[in-house]
Amino acid sequence: MTDLHHSSVSRRQWLQRAAALPALSALPLLGRAQTPPALVLGDQAGGLRALFEASKALDGAPFSWRWANFQGAAPLFEAQRSGAVDTAMAGDLPVLAAAVGKTPLKIVATRVGKADSLGIVVQGNSSIRSVADLRGQTVVVSSARGSISQYQLYGALEEAGVRRDEVSIKFVLPTDASTAFSSKQIDAWAIFDPYYTIALQNGGRILRDGRGINTALGFITASEEALADAGKRKAIVQFLDRLARAGDWALAHPEAYAQAYTQLTRLPIEAARTITARAAVTGRPVSEADITALQTVADRSARDGILPVRVDVRAITDAQLWPRAA
Known part of the structure; x- marks a missing residue:
């Protein structure tokens, strides 16, 4: 699907689907369906789901899951604040804004993209x-x-x-x-x-x-409620292990990743190649450097009035949950 004109209807339908709140996908629960723990994985514009479907990194997972798709970070974190999703993925500042908005979350992993x-x-x-x-x-x-x-x-x-x-x-x-x-x-x-x-x-x-301005860092957050549940806490660690595998796969198979992305989103393959080439696919544990970089964003955002108060990044981070990928 390389012609933007011919793909406009399907692209518009995809964008409309992404706007639904909350848009829980009908992805079948794999593994032992309907058995706890079951995670609700928050996503933006289908990006994380595309990565996992392309890499098949969730195949055989010892937990069940479903995707909840949102068009941006603000509605995604509204869902996490209400307990509708267990995990969320977003860029640096939206995570800080969610913390200011009293979303009960912890940063549990870092994703590295391109500015x-x-x-x-x-x-x-x-x-x-x-x-x-x-x-x-x-x-x-x-x-x-x-x-x-x-x-x-x-x-x-x-x-x-x-x-x-x-x-x-x-x-x-x-x-x-x-x-x-x-x-x-x-x-x-x-x-x-x-x-x-x-x-x-x-x-x-x-x-x-964004080069020279944005950090190009994204983060996976988990709700405090999910982390307090022993079964879900274990499943989140397993999910993060598979996130690291998915990222490794995407870096090694860029064309297959782009093809899977275009199949899910119905975007033209040229656009999909560009998006996936600079997407935040690499998942890794939260480092001291990540905390420092995010604190810089927090301090500058408080200074500039983007955020009403300064956020203590370390206080909203759980760097011990997932110390390294399995």
Whole structure:
């Protein structure tokens, strides 16, 4: 499916499906179905599920599971806060925002991606040629306050010497913003993959990507309720072991990973190759360097008013749960 025009309907249907709250997939429970412990695995835009389905790293797992898919981190963490999902995956700032929002979570693993998987895009024929040109303009940020896209925008503005009060900022969920950008109702948009790549495939132009601003770190969080359950706690460790295997597989089989991703999302293969090549696939235990990097994000976000208070990263991290991959 290489023609963007012919794939637009199926892509739009996928984006709409991703917007459902909570969109629990009908993936059959494998292994000993219906036997505890059963995990509800939170996902964004089908990315984590695609990795596992491509690698088959969950085949034969000693626990059952189902996927819960969301279009962005904000609704995903709403689900974790309500107890609807046991684990969640997100970038650095959304995890901090969730902690500020009293989501009972612990960071249990790190995912490493590439900083060019997000950025600020403008229409291809836009008169905006640099970040400095955003003065007096409206920029849409997805998905909500406390997103990696907000951090990206603020970092780019600071770098260009543009005060935040010189720019009008609006927060719009990714699927709605994607539709608006495609219909040219939005000129400037701070967004992350897969929506970022879709915008570029549809004629958008990169104004500033995340390199030098964003950490490219993502994190797996587990709810405190799940961690307090001995069976689920053990299953989460087993899940993380398989996450590491899935990442190793994806790095060794990039084309197979891209093909599986396009089958699940119905995105064109060219877009899938780009998205999966820079996705955060590598899963590893939380290191001291990760804690330090995330604390830097937390401190800067509190300074810039992205977060209302400073978050103590170590206090929301359980680095002992999964000290190393099996």
